[in-house]
Amino acid sequence: MASIKTGTLLKDMFFLMLFSIPFSLSSMFSVKFSSVIRSFFLPVRILYLSNLDLFMMPFILAQFRPFSCVYAYGFSVLARVSAQKGYLLSLPADRVILWLNAKRIACHPRLEELYMIYTITLNPTIDYIVTVPRLTLGQSHHMQDELITPGGKGIMVSRVLKALGIPSIALGFRGGFTGDFVREYMEELNILNQFTVIKERTRINLVLKSDQDTEISDYGPNATEEEVARFLKGFEDISTQDFVVMSGSKLPSMPKDFYEQLIRSLHEEGVPFACDITKDELRNSLQYHPLVVKPNQKEVGEFFGRTFTTWQEVIPYGKQLVELGAQNAIVSLGGDGALLFTAQEVIYAPPLSGEVANPVGSGDSMVAGFVGTFIRTGDPLEAFRVAVACGTATAFSPDIATADEIEVQLARVVLEKIE
Ligand SMILES: Nc1ncnc2c1ncn2[C@@H]1O[C@H](COP(=O)(O)OP(=O)(O)OP(=O)(O)O)[C@@H](O)[C@H]1O
Numbered sequence: 230m231a232s233i234k235t236g237t238l239l240k241d242m243f244f245l246m247l248f249s250i251p252f253s254l255s256s257m258f259s260v261k262f263s264s265v266i267r268s269f270f271l272p273v274r275i276l277y278l279s280n281l282d283l284f285m286m287p288f289i290l291a292q293f294r295p296f297s298c299v300y301a302y303g304f305s306v307l308a309r310v311s312a313q314k315g316y317l318l319s320l321p322a323d324r325v326i327l328w329l330n331a332k333r334i335a336c337h338p339r340l341e342e343l344y345m346i347y348t349i350t351l352n353p354t355i356d357y358i359v360t361v362p363r364l365t366l367g368q369s370h371h372m373q374d375e376l377i378t379p380g381g382k383g384i385m386v387s388r389v390l391k392a393l394g395i396p397s398i399a400l401g402f403r404g405g406f407t408g409d410f411v412r413e414y415m416e417e418l419n420i421l422n423q424f425t426v427i428k429e430r431t432r433i434n435l436v437l438k439s440d441q442d443t444e445i446s447d448y449g450p451n452a453t454e455e456e457v458a459r460f461l462k463g464f465e466d467i468s469t470q471d472f473v474v475m476s477g478s479k480l481p482s483m484p485k486d487f488y489e490q491l492i493r494s495l496h497e498e499g500v501p502f503a504c505d506i507t508k509d510e511l512r513n514s515l516q517y518h519p520l521v522v523k524p525n526q527k528e529v530g531e532f533f534g535r536t537f538t539t540w541q542e543v544i545p546y547g548k549q550l551v552e553l554g555a556q557n558a559i560v561s562l563g564g565d566g567a568l569l570f571t572a573q574e575v576i577y578a579p580p581l582s583g584e585v586a587n588p589v590g591s592g593d594s595m596v597a598g599f600v601g602t603f604i605r606t607g608d609p610l611e612a613f614r615v616a617v618a619c620g621t622a623t624a625f626s627p628d629i630a631t632a633d634e635i636e637v638q639l640a641r642v643v644l645e646k647i648e
């Protein structure tokens with residue numbers, strides 16, 4: 230870098246600005262060029278930005294705001310210098326997008342597709358999943374297998390989005406050595422995260438796999454007012470171009486209407502969202518028209534004070550979720566498949582055959598599949614198809630499903646129109 234003289238930089242900058250003008254003008258009068266940018270940026274297709282991409286960035290960023298090309302100039306110089314020195318400089322695309330988001334330079338009102346999905350896990354976990362083939366209470370056993378992963382519903386959504394090639398930023402609270410583990414593991418998986426650090430320790434949830442699965446969940450840590458205020462400050466960065474997924478339990482110290490407060494503020498700002506929350510929290514969210522809600526059969530029963538013996542009995546209640554305000558509702562039925570309710574249709578996805586390895590997170594996988602696909606296609610049926618593939622692939626996988634496992638299931642999904 231030192232070998233580049235100031236005079237050269239200024240000259241480069243001049244030409245850069247000159248080249249930027251037609252692009253900026255084109256963005257003022259036409260939206261067509263934005264499709265070029267979309268295809269360039271949408272990380273679904275791009276995993277890494279190479280030297281060439283970095284070099285091109287000023288031209289692309291000139292589309293957004295005049296000063297953005299100055300930021301991007303840094304990238305460009307870096308790319309050029311490293312190319313001269315024979316290095317291939319690669320940056321993960323989602324890191325760059327996070328950086329752009331942070332600098333607020335990627336906000337162009339016409340580029341609605343330039344979104345970032347934020348997943349919110351107020352109460353993350355370490356999921357400790359232990360397999361003990363024959364379990365007798367009161368006896369000591371050796372485990373056959375163990376799996377230690379970062380969990381909590383929003384984190385699971387981020388992990389499946391990652392498998393689908395869609396970047397997201399995971400928000401929430403983390404604390405103690407368990408919180409450090411969650412962050413480190415997310416970094417390893419290359420998932421962007423900006424958790425608010427709290428004093429108390431992130432919980433550990435135990436899943437005991439034997440003839441039957443047994444779950445022992447911790448309530449989770451408390452957060453102080455100051456810690457919650459810090460979290461809410463970060464929340465302010467979310468813009469109308471973004472999408473928010475809120476899932477799972479809240480911290481015990483939080484007021485009953487914490488989710489509603491978050492959802493109301495998103496609604497007032499016009500930020501689209503989806504949620505996988507239960508009971509009163511779900512009820513209070515519906516008036517704000519979430520893109521999708523995803524209770525399972527038991528949760529729909531709790532919501533309406535009913536017990537269902539067959540999945541068909543769920544249908545009138547799934548329809549009510551849409552009547553009460555959800556744009557779409559998925560009711561997951563475990564081994565019986567899943568139902569999609571839209572304003573016009575009721576669709577059933579029969580279960581796919583296969584061996585269940587670990588169903589933890591299969592509901593969250595559906596949320597990721599639906600949201601990630603709907604944002605790109607605007608098609609609820611296609612989104613549901615991918616949702617079913619993701620849910621099934623996770624149920625059949627020891628951990629969260631991989632891209633290949635999702636693809637295998639996607640080819641098998643069949644949708645039946647019920648109404
Ligand atoms: N045994 C199974 N056989 C086939 N598909 C399954 C099975 N279990 C789950 N699935 C698929 O995964 C989807 C989600 O499962 P489920 O209804 O258990 O979600 P959930 O209760 O929200 O799970 P979690 O809370 O662990 O994320 C189902 O709708 C189905 O498509």
Ligand SMILES: O=P(O)(O)OC[C@@]1(O)O[C@H](CO)[C@@H](O)[C@@H]1O
Nearest residue numbers: 354380381382434477478589590
């Ligand atoms: O206690 P919550 O927040 O409702 O759910 C937590 C949890 O069960 O959800 C995920 C599976 O959906 C797991 O990773 C995690 O242990």
